[in-house]
Amino acid sequence: MPAFTHHLFVCCNQRAPGHTRGCCDPDGSEALRNAFKAEVKSRGLGPLVRANSAGCLDQCEHGPCVAIYPQGIFYGHVKIDDVPRIIEETVLHNRVLDDLLISPDCLNNPNCEHRRS
Ligand code: FES
Numbered sequence: 472m473p474a475f476t477h478h479l480f481v482c483c484n485q486r487a488p489g490h491t492r493g494c495c496d497p498d499g500s501e502a503l504r505n506a507f508k509a510e511v512k513s514r515g516l517g518p519l520v521r522a523n524s525a526g527c528l529d530q531c532e533h534g535p536c537v538a539i540y541p542q543g544i545f546y547g548h549v550k551i552d553d554v555p556r557i558i559e560e561t562v563l564h565n566r567v568l569d570d571l572l573i574s575p576d577c578l579n580n581p582n583c584e585h586r587r588s
Contacts (some may be wrong), residue, residue, distance in 0.1 A: 477542070479523070481537050482525050483524040485501075519560075532583065546571040
């Protein structure tokens, strides 16, 4: 069985209102993940492209976050309106969207200037 070409992990972590780190899915609706899933399905990209809900990716200050593997791309502040162009540009044409890319200075940096605690 072939490997996934793109496996999208969409953070659906929910935390209580007022939590210092915030969260990617405050209402717990998984709306962003569902939008990716629908876009993948409508374009007939399955089964090699898959969008799964994920727990916290530890980039909360930049949420909502999406990680794309095996490319290792981390996008932040992703909105539902961004879903079609992520699929079109990144998944279909291997182009990284700089406006959504979490800065290397912030990614996995516990001292990221955006971190609130
Ligand atoms: S809650 Fe989404 S990255 Fe932490």
